[in-house]
Amino acid sequence: MTVPGLDLSLLGWHESRAGDLPPGAVPARVARVDRGAADVIAAGGHHHAQYAAPLRRAAAADPVNLPCVGDWAALTVLPEGRHELAAILPRHTSLVRGGVGRVSRHGLSGDSQGQVLAANVDVVFIAEPALHATDFADLGRIERLLALAWESGAEPVVLVTKADLIGEHLPGLLDDVAAAAPGAAVHAVCSVSGEGVDLVRSHLAGTRTAVILGASGAGKSTLVNALAGREVMETQQVRAGDGRGRHTTVHRELIALPGGGIVIDTPGIRRIGMYEMSQGVDLAFSDIEELAAGCRFGDCGHAGEPGCAVLAAVESGELPERRLDSWRKLQREAAWIARRSDARLRAEERRRWKTIHKSMRGQSRP
Ligand SMILES: Nc1nc2c(ncn2[C@@H]2O[C@H](COP(=O)(O)OP(=O)(O)OP(=O)(O)O)[C@@H](O)[C@H]2O)c(=O)[nH]1
Numbered sequence: 001m002t003v004p005g006l007d008l009s010l011l012g013w014h015e016s017r018a019g020d021l022p023p024g025a026v027p028a029r030v031a032r033v034d035r036g037a038a039d040v041i042a043a044g045g046h047h048h049a050q051y052a053a054p055l056r057r058a059a060a061a062d063p064v065n066l067p068c069v070g071d072w073a074a075l076t077v078l079p080e081g082r083h084e085l086a087a088i089l090p091r092h093t094s095l096v097r098g099g100v101g102r103v104s105r106h107g108l109s110g111d112s113q114g115q116v117l118a119a120n121v122d123v124v125f126i127a128e129p130a131l132h133a134t135d136f137a138d139l140g141r142i143e144r145l146l147a148l149a150w151e152s153g154a155e156p157v158v159l160v161t162k163a164d165l166i167g168e169h170l171p172g173l174l175d176d177v178a179a180a181a182p183g184a185a186v187h188a189v190c191s192v193s194g195e196g197v198d199l200v201r202s203h204l205a206g207t208r209t210a211v212i213l214g215a216s217g218a219g220k221s222t223l224v225n226a227l228a229g230r231e232v233m234e235t236q237q238v239r240a241g242d243g244r245g246r247h248t249t250v251h252r253e254l255i256a257l258p259g260g261g262i263v264i265d266t267p268g269i270r271r272i273g274m275y276e277m278s279q280g281v282d283l284a285f286s287d288i289e290e291l292a293a294g295c296r297f298g299d300c301g302h303a304g305e306p307g308c309a310v311l312a313a314v315e316s317g318e319l320p321e322r323r324l325d326s327w328r329k330l331q332r333e334a335a336w337i338a339r340r341s342d343a344r345l346r347a348e349e350r351r352r353w354k355t356i357h358k359s360m361r362g363q364s365r366p
């Protein structure tokens with residue numbers, strides 16, 4: 001008897017990961033997470049799987065260990081037929097958001113440490129409309145999202161969406177965007193006419209996984225639909241226990257595109273808050289880092305010191321002053337986030353020592 005199986009390589013599975021699986025487990029990709037459980041896709045089909053005890057313990061110790069969309073997991077079947085996630089396989093990349101101080105009832109993310117929003121992402125698309133309201137694309141927002149993208153370890157690609165809206169100004173805008181995005185590809189896209197959609201698709205070749213970041217109204221959903229060639233919100237036939245069909249509407253957060261490639265689209269990624277991004281900021285502003293190497297003083301603050309190559313580049317017009325300001329702002333933001341997580345670590349350390357001291361005092365009492 002053959003069980004019709006899904007080809008997991010279409011979801012980005014590589015046999016090289018098989019060695020990470022514990023014995024008796026099969027690979028499954030996390031399509032959506034709930035408290036304490038996840039919807040996963042395995043070769044045998046879709047399953048709703050609870051987290052096994054060791055996974056719950058690891059997640060309680062550090063929420064970074066919580067399964068997230070895009071994770072590859074080890075799936076096991078319990079004797080009573082229930083599915084369980086035994087472990088998360090090592091992540092190649094992760095989009096991490098700094099702690100939000102949320103206390104969950106089940107203690108799975110009961111402190112304010114980092115939270116992984118998506119894992120094993122190869123490409124981060126940054127969608128910025130060519131025109132929004134009355135203004136052109138916001139270069140500062142592109143730079144900020146680029147810093148987050150670089151930090152994740154994935155390849156950043158900037159998409160200037162709604163390219164149809166600015167006509168002859170497009171080439172000039174693309175030049176400005178390219179200058180704000182050193183090291184990243186920049187494409188113009190119009191999801192309505194389909195122009196540029198193939199360029200977007202080319203970054204997904206070989207079943208790569210992407211996320212799309214961008215402000216509300218940037219055209220993310222329209223682009224996903226253009227890539228998928230259909231409405232992604234779909235009505236799916238689900239077999240109920242009594243064998244009769246029933247209809248449910250599922251919004252999948254992990255979308256396998258018909259032409260190959262996977263797009264992760266979650267509300268959490270859409271609402272971008274604070275992430276750790278100090279390394280990402282350095283990478284997003286590699287042009288300024290390079291210029292700074294030419295400053296006379298190694299610790300130059302680029303604030304009027306003699307022999308400052310960065311200010312000289314602003315003076316000559318090589319570096320837009322806007323970009324220097326944007327860099328300063330993001331560096332301050334990154335430092336603030338880093339300080340905050342340091343303070344959190346110190347507070348935790350203090351708590352731990354307090355507990356240890358308490359128990360030691362208890363022991364030394366006669
Ligand atoms: N002219 C033009 N309009 C577009 C294009 N792409 C999207 N739009 C329109 O822009 C609006 C917002 O698009 P969405 O795809 O919903 O934006 P989104 O980024 O998913 O927004 P959120 O769901 O709020 O995050 C819609 O009215 C779209 O029809 C485009 O290429 N050209």
Ligand SMILES: [Zn+2]
Pocket residue numbers: 292295296300301302303305307308309310311
């Ligand atoms: Zn300098």
